[in-house]
Amino acid sequence: MRRRAQRVPAAPAPSRPPRDDEGAALVELVVVLVVVSLVGALFTGGMLQMRASADSNERLAVAQAQLHAAFQRLDREIRYADGISPPGRAAGAWYVEYSATTAGVPSCTQLRMADATGRLESRGRRGGGPVGSWRTLASFLSGPRDFARTPATAGGARHQQLTVTLTLAAGSRGAPASRPAAFTFTALNTSAGTGDDVCGDLVRS
Numbered sequence: 001m002r003r004r005a006q007r008v009p010a011a012p013a014p015s016r017p018p019r020d021d022e023g024a025a026l027v028e029l030v031v032v033l034v035v036v037s038l039v040g041a042l043f044t045g046g047m048l049q050m051r052a053s054a055d056s057n058e059r060l061a062v063a064q065a066q067l068h069a070a071f072q073r074l075d076r077e078i079r080y081a082d083g084i085s086p087p088g089r090a091a092g093a094w095y096v097e098y099s100a101t102t103a104g105v106p107s108c109t110q111l112r113m114a115d116a117t118g119r120l121e122s123r124g125r126r127g128g129g130p131v132g133s134w135r136t137l138a139s140f141l142s143g144p145r146d147f148a149r150t151p152a153t154a155g156g157a158r159h160q161q162l163t164v165t166l167t168l169a170a171g172s173r174g175a176p177a178s179r180p181a182a183f184t185f186t187a188l189n190t191s192a193g194t195g196d197d198v199c200g201d202l203v204r205s
Contacts, residue, residue, distance in 0.1 A: 059170040063140040064179065067168060070120065070137035071183050074164075077109065078185035083198035084160045087147035090204035092116060096147040096162065097199035098187065108199035113145050113166065120166070123202075131202065142169035142178065152192045160190040 078084070080100050087096040093114040100107055109124040112134070120138040125131045145166035152160050162185045169178040 059140070059177075063138070063168050063170040064181075067120075067138040067181065071164075073137075074111075074183075075185055078162060078187055080189055081160075081187040082189040083194050084149050084162050084187055084190065085198035085200075086196055087149055087162075088204065093204075094145065094147050095204040096149070097202055098162070099198050100189075108202055110199065110202045110204075111147070111164075112204075113141060113147070118142055118169075120164075125202070138166075140168055140170040141166050143167035143180070152190055152194060154192045158191065160187045160194060161185065162187070 077100065078098055080102075081098040082101060083099045085097040087094060089095070093112050095110065095112050097108060097110045100109075105127050107124060107126040109122055112121045112123075113119070114121070118139065118141040119136050120141060121134045121136055123132050123134045143166075148163045148165070150157055150161040150163070152158060163182060164185075165180075165182045167178055167180045
C-alpha cells in the first residue's frame with residue numbers, strides 16, 4: 001500500500017502592526033523639539049525682562065531716595081541764604097552759588113550739575129578757609145536739567161527762589177526707567193535789594 005504524503009502547513013506570515021503603532025517619524029520629533037524650544041525661549045525671555053524691569057525700578061527708587069535726602073539738606077541751607085547768584089553754564093555743566101551767614105561766620109556754597117557725570121555736586125568755603133572738594137549729592141541724572149533763579153522784586157516775589165529741574169534715569173538699557181523732578185527753594189533772607197554779586201570768587205570750571 002502506498003502512503004500518502006502528509007502536507008506540512010506553511011508557517012503563518014508575520015502580521016504587520018497597525019499604522020498607529022509604527023512610532024513617531026523623525027520629522028514629527030523635530031517639530032516637537034522646535035516647538036518646545038520656542039516655548040522655552042519665550043518663557044526665559046519674559047522672565048529676564050521682568051527681572052530687568054524690577055532691577056531698574058529698584059535702582060530708580062534708591063536714586064530717588066538719595067535725591068530726596070539731598071534736597072532736604074539743600075532746603076535747610078538755601079532757606080537761610082542771604083543771596084543766590086545768577087545760574088549759568090561753564091565747561092559742560094550748570095553752576096549756581098548761594099551765600100549764608102551762620103553764627104556770624106559767612107559761607108559760600110557752589111552747586112554743579114555736569115553733563116558728563118550725571119551727578120549733582122556741591123563744594124563750599126566757610127569763613128576765610130579754603131574751598132573744599134566736590135561732594136556728590138545725587139547720581140543718575142539724565143535728560144533736561146538746569147538751575148533757574150527767580151529774583152525778588154518790589155512788585156513780585158518777596159524773596160529770591162532757586163528752581164532745580166532734572167531727570168532721574170537709573171534703569172538699564174533693556175528696561176529704561178526715568179522720572180522728572182523739579183524743586184524750588186526760597187531764600188528767606190533775601191529781598192528786592194539783594195544783589196547778584198554772590199560768591200564771585202568760586203570759579204566755575
